[in-house]
Amino acid sequence: MTEQTPPKLSPAQERSLLSGLANTKTRVLEGRPVTNRALVRLGLAYHAPTFMEYRLTEAGLVRAQELRDAQRAEQFKEDAAAVEEFRPKGTRPVYARDIKEDMIVHDGALGFRTVVAVKTFEEGPFVGNHWTRVTFALAEVKQADHRSTSRTSEPTFIYFVKEEPQPRPAAEVLGADPIPADTSVLVGMPGDRIGRDGVRLSEALTGEAYVVQLRSKGVWILPNHDDSAHVTRGQVVGAAERVRRSAPDHARASVDTDGTLYVSNGWQSARYIPATLFEGYRADTCPGCGTAYATNGDGPCKEAN
Known part of the structure; x- marks a missing residue:
């Protein structure tokens, strides 16, 4: 046919x-x-x-x-195109009618907030009276039952939605390095700063599992197989806190737009990449060479290091 x-x-x-x-x-x-x-x-x-x-x-x-x-x-x-100059880094423009629950949206006034409810009304002909009501969770929840809402006209109102990075081959993720050559991690770490005047660590860590890489001679390497590159969210929090305590005056941490956390105290540096960025990720398998930790020995990963 x-x-x-x-x-x-x-x-x-x-x-x-x-x-x-x-x-x-x-x-x-x-x-x-x-x-x-x-x-x-x-x-x-x-x-x-x-x-x-x-x-x-x-x-x-x-x-x-x-x-x-x-x-x-x-x-x-x-x-x-009309709102491009106002678009925050790491976001994409989306019509109000296309907003979904649980999206992370930059609303312009309070920065990134999570959408908790959306209802779109369409009345009249196609080009007639359309409007959308979006309910956000507060940036800092002071009362559990308090919510703010905004009513937006359709179809021209645009929100800026935080981009969700798509999974990629492990070699591509591990090999990416946004830090300029001949620049230390402490100075060149990308993204938003974490700390008193920046993003909270609890807000930066949105995943439950991460892959750790260490900085060695200007490149990122995986830990030895016996140490495993797989770490949990709680382990990342503990590691970042230890780096901060080791050099409270000049240790730094930042979170990139893809959710990767960078930490450094000037002489030791690491980054924690969300496991969701890896295609076919398995916690019991080395992302560098694809072999199981139970059988690949205790030496370095030769494929990724």
Whole structure:
């Protein structure tokens, strides 16, 4: 069975199809009689028993959805370009109607906050009265039942959503190094600073498992196999605290946009990469060479070091 190309529509027919999306439950298509009769001939609508009422066929509903998506995509390009200069680092622009629960959103005033509820209302024709109500968790929860809400008009309102890095091959993740050559980790660590005037460590560590790498002669290496590169969130907290106590005056820590934590006291440095960044990650397997810790001995990983 060959795929059929959508019939060529005039601008008036396209407007009629878009207006038909105003009520997708009954798929009622109301418009000028001539336009509607043309849509019937194209097989995109059919006569209903009620006088001057037409209903979209399955093909008509699909075509109308395609037209709406194309219109929204074009509008989104324009809106996203208009707000690009205001976009925080590590975020992507998203229409309010596309926000989902548990997304981490930068709302402009209080920085990153977690979305706890979203409800979108669509009234009238496609270009009519649309608005979305987004409920955020407070940046610092002082009362468990206190929530702030914002009502935003559609479709032009854009939020900035924190990007979620996609898993990559282990070699690519382990080999990436954002620190400039001939620069120490203490000076060149990327991302937001963790500490009294920056991000809290508890907020920076969003994962439950990490892969640790140590800095040696200007490059990142994995620990020996007998030490295992797999660490838990609690172990990362303990290690970062030990580095801070070892040099409280000049130890530093930062979190990059992909969730990687960097710590250094000037002579010892490490980074903790979220395990979710590794494709097919296994806690009992070395990410450098892919061998099991139970059988790969106690020496260094030759593949990654």
